[in-house]
Amino acid sequence: MNKKNGIGAKLYITLCFMFFYLPILVTMFFSFNSSKSLTHFTGFSFRWYEKLIHDNSIMSAVYVSISIAIISTIISTVLGTITAIGLSRSRKLLKEWILNVNNFPIMNPDIVTAIGLMIFFSSLKIEKGYIPMLLSHIAFCTPYVITSVYPKVRRMDHNLANAAMDLGATPFQALTKVVIPMLKPGIFAGMLLAFTMSLDDFVVSYFVTGNGVENISIVVYNMSKRINPTINALSTILIVVVTVILVCVNVIPAIMRKNHKSTGMAYQTKAGTFGRRVVLASGIVLVLFIAGFSFNMSGAGKKVLKVYNAGEYIDKTLLDDFEKKYNCKVIYETFDSNESMYTKLQSGEKYDVLVPSDYMIERLIKEKYLQPIDWSLITNRDNVIEHLWTNEYDPKGKYTVPYFWGGVGIVYDRNVVDEKDLEEGWDILLNEKYKGNVYMYDSERDSFMIALKSLGYSMNTKSKKEYKEAYEWLIRQRDTMDPVYVGDDVMDNMISGNKAMAVVYSGDGAYVINENENLDFFLPDQGTNEWCDCMVITKDCKETTLANQFINFMLEEDVSEINEEYVGYDSAVKSTYEKFRDDYYLGNNACAPKLDNPLNETFRYQETELKQYCASLWTKVKSHQK
Amino acid sequence: MKHFKKLINPYIVWSFFLIVVPLFLIVLYSITKGTSTLVNITFTPEHFKKIFEPVYLNVFFKSLQLGIITTIVCLTLGYPMAYIISKASESVQGILILLVTIPMWINTLLRTYAWISLLSDNGLINRLLSVMGIAPAHMMYTDFSVIMGLVCDLMPFMVIPIHTSLTKMDHSLVEAAADLGANKVQTFTKVILKLSLPGVISGITMVFLLSISTFVIPKLLGGAQYTLIGNLIEQQFISIGDWNFGSAISLILALIIIALMRFMNKIDPDEKGGE
Numbered sequence: 001m002n003k004k005n006g007i008g009a010k011l012y013i014t015l016c017f018m019f020f021y022l023p024i025l026v027t028m029f030f031s032f033n034s035s036k037s038l039t040h041f042t043g044f045s046f047r048w049y050e051k052l053i054h055d056n057s058i059m060s061a062v063y064v065s066i067s068i069a070i071i072s073t074i075i076s077t078v079l080g081t082i083t084a085i086g087l088s089r090s091r092k093l094l095k096e097w098i099l100n101v102n103n104f105p106i107m108n109p110d111i112v113t114a115i116g117l118m119i120f121f122s123s124l125k126i127e128k129g130y131i132p133m134l135l136s137h138i139a140f141c142t143p144y145v146i147t148s149v150y151p152k153v154r155r156m157d158h159n160l161a162n163a164a165m166d167l168g169a170t171p172f173q174a175l176t177k178v179v180i181p182m183l184k185p186g187i188f189a190g191m192l193l194a195f196t197m198s199l200d201d202f203v204v205s206y207f208v209t210g211n212g213v214e215n216i217s218i219v220v221y222n223m224s225k226r227i228n229p230t231i232n233a234l235s236t237i238l239i240v241v242v243t244v245i246l247v248c249v250n251v252i253p254a255i256m257r258k259n260h261k262s263t264g265m266a267y268q269t270k271a272g273t274f275g276r277r278v279v280l281a282s283g284i285v286l287v288l289f290i291a292g293f294s295f296n297m298s299g300a301g302k303k304v305l306k307v308y309n310a311g312e313y314i315d316k317t318l319l320d321d322f323e324k325k326y327n328c329k330v331i332y333e334t335f336d337s338n339e340s341m342y343t344k345l346q347s348g349e350k351y352d353v354l355v356p357s358d359y360m361i362e363r364l365i366k367e368k369y370l371q372p373i374d375w376s377l378i379t380n381r382d383n384v385i386e387h388l389w390t391n392e393y394d395p396k397g398k399y400t401v402p403y404f405w406g407g408v409g410i411v412y413d414r415n416v417v418d419e420k421d422l423e424e425g426w427d428i429l430l431n432e433k434y435k436g437n438v439y440m441y442d443s444e445r446d447s448f449m450i451a452l453k454s455l456g457y458s459m460n461t462k463s464k465k466e467y468k469e470a471y472e473w474l475i476r477q478r479d480t481m482d483p484v485y486v487g488d489d490v491m492d493n494m495i496s497g498n499k500a501m502a503v504v505y506s507g508d509g510a511y512v513i514n515e516n517e518n519l520d521f522f523l524p525d526q527g528t529n530e531w532c533d534c535m536v537i538t539k540d541c542k543e544t545t546l547a548n549q550f551i552n553f554m555l556e557e558d559v560s561e562i563n564e565e566y567v568g569y570d571s572a573v574k575s576t577y578e579k580f581r582d583d584y585y586l587g588n589n590a591c592a593p594k595l596d597n598p599l600n601e602t603f604r605y606q607e608t609e610l611k612q613y614c615a616s617l618w619t620k621v622k623s624h625q626k
Numbered sequence: 627m628k629h630f631k632k633l634i635n636p637y638i639v640w641s642f643f644l645i646v647v648p649l650f651l652i653v654l655y656s657i658t659k660g661t662s663t664l665v666n667i668t669f670t671p672e673h674f675k676k677i678f679e680p681v682y683l684n685v686f687f688k689s690l691q692l693g694i695i696t697t698i699v700c701l702t703l704g705y706p707m708a709y710i711i712s713k714a715s716e717s718v719q720g721i722l723i724l725l726v727t728i729p730m731w732i733n734t735l736l737r738t739y740a741w742i743s744l745l746s747d748n749g750l751i752n753r754l755l756s757v758m759g760i761a762p763a764h765m766m767y768t769d770f771s772v773i774m775g776l777v778c779d780l781m782p783f784m785v786i787p788i789h790t791s792l793t794k795m796d797h798s799l800v801e802a803a804a805d806l807g808a809n810k811v812q813t814f815t816k817v818i819l820k821l822s823l824p825g826v827i828s829g830i831t832m833v834f835l836l837s838i839s840t841f842v843i844p845k846l847l848g849g850a851q852y853t854l855i856g857n858l859i860e861q862q863f864i865s866i867g868d869w870n871f872g873s874a875i876s877l878i879l880a881l882i883i884i885a886l887m888r889f890m891n892k893i894d895p896d897e898k899g900g901e
Contacts, residue, residue, distance in 0.1 A: 009710040013722070016707045019778060020729045023740035026750065027732070030743070079637060086633030098634065100884075101641050104649060106832075107883045109839030109856050112876040115863055116648025123651070139644035142637070148790075151824065155794070161630075175630065189790060196730040202842070220735045235732050242731055246724055339865040346867075436764075442850035444865065478851070484767045485850035489742065498747040498766070615866040620681045623688070623853035 024239065031232035036515070037495055048233040057316065057332075058219055058234060064130070065215040068205075069198040072137035077191045079138070080145025084186075085179060087146070088153045099150075105140045106147065110203035113140055118207040122348040128210025136208045137198045144197060145190035152186030210349050211306070212331035222311035222334040303328040305546050308344075308351040310533070311336055313404070315566035322553050328546055345369060345538075352541040353550055355403055357533050359445075359603035362393040364536065366605060371539045372398045377548035380555035385574045388532060392602060400534035401551050402572035406506035407530050407593050407600065408446055409523040411513065416500040425524030426454040428501070430473075435481050439493060439502035442485040444618040445603060446529060447474060450503065453526040453599070460604045464613060471617045478624050485622065494519060505531075507569030509590030514568075521590035527599025532572075655873035673874035682858070682875075686882075689854040692769075693838035696776045700833045703777070704784035705826070709818075711785070712792035723789060726782045734779055738846045741775050742766065745847070772848040776837050783836065784829035791825030792818070827890050835883060855879050 005013075034043035052058060087095055105113050117139065121132045160182070164174040180187070202217035209218065220231050303326075307319075311334040319330045333351070335341040338360040345351070345364075356364060364370050375381065378401065388402040410428065416437070421428050429438055429450065440447060449459040451470035461467065477483055486493065490502050495515045504512070509521040535554065537547045553559060560573035564580055570592055571577050577592065585591030606614070656674070658667040676682065711722045729737065744750050745765040752762040765771050799821065803813045819826075841856030850857075855875065862872030 005710050005713050009706075009713075013707060013710050016703065016781075017725060020726070020781070022744065023737040023778065024729060024732055026740040026743055027736055030740075079640065082633040083637035085630050086635075086637075089631045090634055094634075098638065098641065101645055103884075103887065104645055104880070107835045107839075107887065108649075108880055109841075109859060109876060111839075111841070111856065111859050111863060112652060112873075112880070113648070115869070115872070115876075116652050117644070119651045119655075120644070120648040135644065139640075142640070146637075147828070171630070179630075185790065185794070189786065192727055193786075196727065199731055200734050202735065216733055217735060220733055231733075231736060235736055239728070239732060242728060246728075337865060339867060343864055343867060483851075487845070487850065489846060492742070493746065496746060496748045612866070612868060615861075615868065616681075619685075619853065619858065619861065622851050623681055623685050623858075624851075625684065625688075 024235075027232050028236045028239065031229050031236045033229055036228050037492065040496060048229040049237075051230045052233045052237075055230060055316075057214065058216075058230065061214045061216050061219040062234070062238075064133075064213055065199060065217075068130075068134055068137055068215065069195050072134055072141050072198045073191055073195040076138045076141035076145050076194045077187060080142045080190055080194075081149050081180070081183065081187050083142070084146050084149035084153050085175070085183075087150060088158075102143045102146050105143045110140075110201070111207075114204040114207035117204065118347055121208060125348070128208060128349060129213045130211075132208045132210075133205055133213060133215075136204050137201065140201070140204060141194035141198055144193040145187075148190035148193060149183055149186040152183045156182050210333070212333055214333075222336065303543055303546055304331060305329070305353065305543055305550055306331045306333070306351045307353045307355075307550065308333050308335060308341060309355040310334060313355065313533075313567055315563050318554075318559055318563060321559075322550060325553070326546060326549055328543075330550075350540045351538055352543060352547045354536050354538060355533055356536065357531055357603070358391065358393045359605055361400055361534055361536060362605040365394065365399055369539055370399045370536050371541065371544070373401060373537060373551065374544065374548045377545065378552050378555070380552050380557075383555050383557060383560075383573045383575065385572055385577060388572055391532065392604065394534075399536050401536075401555065403533045403535050403554065404507065404567065404569035405530075405532040405572055406570050407523055407595050408441075408449070408503065408505055408528050409509060409521055409590070409593060410501050411494055411504045411509045411519055411521045411590065412501040413497060413499075413518050414520050415518050422522055423525075425526045426450050428524075429454075429483070429503075430477055430481060432480055434500050437500040438481055438483040439490050439499055440477075440483045440485045441490065441503040441505075442487050444614060446503065447485075447618070447621070448614060449529050449603075451477075453524070453528065456526065459527075459529065459601050462607075462610060464610070467610075467614060467617060471621065474621045475624055478621065479626055504590075505569075506590050506593045507567065510585055510588050511568045513588050513590055514585070521588075521593070523593050523595075523597070525597065525599075527597050527601065530595050530600040530602050532602065652873045652876060655870050656877045657874075659870050673871045674878070676871060677875060677878055685853050685855060685858050686878075689838045689856070692772065692776075692844075692854065693834050695769075696773055696780065696837040697830055697834045699773060699777050700781050700784040701826070701830060704781050704829065705788055707781075708785045708788035708792060708822075708825075711789050719789075719793070723786065726785050729778075730782050735842065735846075737779065738775055738843055741771065741778070741847060745771050745774070766847070767849040767852075769848075772844050772852060775843045775847040776840065779843060780833045780836055783832040787828040787832070788822055788825040791822045795821045823893075827893060831887065831890055834886070838883075839879065 030041065031048055032044050032046070033041050034045035034047065083098075087098060090098070108116075114136075117132070117136045121128060126132055156179070161174045161178050164178045165171065169177065200217065201215070202221060205215050206218055206221070209215075214222075216231075216234070223231060305328055307330060309332070313334070314332075316332070319332055322328075323330055335344065338356050341354065341356060342360065342363070345354075354364075361370075381401075384402055388405060389397055391400075394400040410426075412422075417428075417434070421431055421433070424431060428434070429440070440450075448467065448470050451473035452459045452461060452466065455466070455469055455473060457463075457466045457470070484499070486502075488508075490504060491508055491512050493499065494502050494504070494512045497516060497518065504521075506521070513519045513521060535551045537544065537551070541547050554563070555573055557573060557575050560571045560576040561579065564571040564576050565584075571580070581592035654667075657669055657671070659670045659672065677686075707726075711719055711726075714722060742749070746752075747762065747764060747766060749766070751765070755762055765774075795818070799817055800813060803817045808816065838854070839856045841854065841860045844852045844854050845857060859872050859875050859879075862868045862875065866872075
């Protein structure tokens with residue numbers, strides 16, 4: 001410690017920190033962007049900060065994240081520290097056993113820990129939400145505390161504690177006055193780790209949460225569909241707050257120490273400073289908290305409706321309107337795919353209203369998850385586009401009310417793609433002129449749909465032979481075209497013009513075309529997936545009247561207009577659909593796409609065996625190497 | 627210190643319910659088949675057999691490879707960083723370590739999105755390059771972008787433990803080595819490196835574990851064709867719904883890691899000197 005660092009060392013460390021902070025600076029920078037893009041800076045504005053203040057879901061997510069991080073850090077630090085101390089005194093066998101068990105949450109992939117905990121909570125019939133999330137966080141934080149404290153315990157001179165007790169200290173005093181101060185660096189490191197892990201956790205929280213309790217990661221994840229800089233604004237604020245707190249914690253004790261010194265009271269030990277810092281930090285955070293506590297206090301004693309919808313698939317102000325109109329409370333949760341929704345239902349989670357897609361509805365009906373709609377309450381039934389009522393997933397029209405609908409097509413850059421090549425339909429995705437210039441959509445169903453349609457088969461084929469051929473089509477594409485399989489990040493990528501074409505859902509296509517005028521959209525002639533998402537009521541729903549009222553509310557003309565403006569997909573409400581087609585999205589080929597091709601189909605229920613066969617083929621496609 | 631023996635009891639109960647039982651449920655899933663509920667189960671070894679198909683072995687291999695590369699990069703960049711930090715004065719050290727920690731407080735997903743805007747074909751770095759007259763480089767959806775994202779995300783896990791073991795090192799040993807005529811290189815390799823080995827080992831373990839089980843970063847920066855064990859498990863649980871196979875993969879992953887941990891513990895000088 002006596003040697004100073006040279007210039008080279010300083011330079012190196014600066015470079016390292018630049019590397020660490022580059023993404024954060026970018027995040028902060030784009031929080032001031034006037035447009036939605038995260039790659040193009042179009043102008044300076046505070047609009048995302050303004051939006052953030054009005055976004056209740058983000059503000060309550062901040063509350064959840066921080067309160068869980070603090071409480072779980074405190075509990076796991078205490079639990080972990082006393083365990084580490086006890087551990088060094090235990091028998092060898094027990095010690096090894098505990099250390100091994102302790103290693104599991106650290107080395108298991110998050111998702112395994114998450115699934116284990118999810119099954120655990122649902123088999124105990126513990127209602128998901130804040131408490132299970134807190135328990136899970138403590139469960140995965142404590143091992144980190146133990147691993148950072150335990151080495152210090154072993155290194156510690158055990159005679160000191162014995163000496164303290166010989167001199168008359170009680171075991172508790174020996175612990176707090178002698179042992180713990182010696183372990184200080186380890187405890188502090190463990191605490192920091194625990195806090196960090198908890199604050200940043202996504203996977204575990206995602207699986208064990210429920211009842212509308214969301215932390216920041218879950219909100220960001222659900223936003224990824226239409227990532228918008230509101231969340232950047234949030235991180236900018238968070239980083240400023242964190243920095244301020246840390247500066248306070250580090251500077252105030254130093255000032256205090258100086259004052260003490262000047263009055264001749266330089267008695268403070270290091271341990272005292274440490275304790276003071278912790279107390280100070282908790283104090284600051286606590287004050288912040290009380291300020292934000294009001295979020296949890298509203299809506300007690302009212303009727304409650306639990307709605308489970310895809311991410312970014314509703315204008316949330318409508319939920320407030322509905323709550324006011326019917327004097328109730330809506331708990332709103334989102335999922336990222338039909339499959340994850342199904343997983344959640346299977347795990348025993350209860351909802352009132354769901355918004356799944358066609359094939360998933362068929363499955364839910366078959367497996368008796370749904371209850372019929374009370375048509376006497378759906379007074380706005382006639383607002384819906386007539387032909388959407390005739391479908392195969394709900395042949396008797398008992399369970400479903402259409403919400404949004406559309407097709408799957410290709411969005412392309414007019415400056416790069418030759419109009420003539422569009423005639424190839426889906427086969428344009430095999431045209432080597434565009435090698436390395438194609439985004440595929442990371443969806444098993446839609447990828448196989450494309451291959452099957454290109455080969456002239458039905459996308460609902462039950463023939464394994466045809467699936468095998470489709471698989472070969474996809475492998476050929478991977479070998480010759482170097483496509484990139486993307487999720488919803490495809491939108492920002494296309495808006496930024498990173499590649500020439502991408503497979504997208506029509507509503508997303510409409511959105512990207514709106515943001516980048518070089519883009520256009522087409523539906524291949526070989527036919528495509530004509531999908532429809534519907535509102536359904538689950539069997540577990542107790543507030544059936546309210547659930548039906550909610551569905552009816554979403555069909556109101558002015559409501560659906562507000563909703564379409566936010567979501568950007570084609571509404572099932574006729575007047576809204578026509579208005580957007582002829583006005584806002586006029587000339588945008590991805591809005592109201594011509595879905596009159598007889599080759600178009602809608603996805604149907606797949607038998608388990610076939611589903612698993614496709615799944616394994618899809619895994620092979622994705623992990624294929626040349 | 628005998629009195630402190632009992633302190634371990636709460637954690638025994640806690641870890642049984644929140645670690646052992648969930649893990650047991652996963653083991654149960656991995657050796658059974660049929661419904662996702664726990665009624666009518668039949669035992670079967672088929673999920674483990676399935677893992678040995680070439681496709682899945684390939685995924686395992688690729689994950690291990692990526693984990694090793696990420697760990698090596700983190701170690702080579704992180705060790706000097708930790709070393710330099712440990713040589714600063716104590717108050718500066720505190721600040722530097724906090725600076726290492728702060729990025730971890732900002733959401734990983736968000737930081738990863740920021741990498742996308744930096745690395746994409748029309749991204750910030752490429753635009754900077756073109757302003758300087760350098761041909762743009764294709765960086766997104768490659769090994770490079772994935773490793774970049776992982777290193778940026780995981781490096782603190784390397785730096786902090788190494789720094790910890792460097793600071794708790796007895797400096798009189800370093801001075802003794804110098805007094806006894808060791809040059810700087812010798813002092814470093816024979817004394818400092820050896821004494822910081824526990825930190826290096828826990829750093830390596832941490833980074834390696836996190837990098838082979840991650841799925842969000844490879845998915846966002848490498849594209850979905852970048853299938854790793856983490857992605858495979860996620861797919862089984864979320865999109866495919868084959869919890870049994872997913873559990874089997876997780877179990878194999880856990881076993882590989884236990885084996886590696888055992889190996890690492892053997893190297894760790896701390897373990898040998900146990901009571």
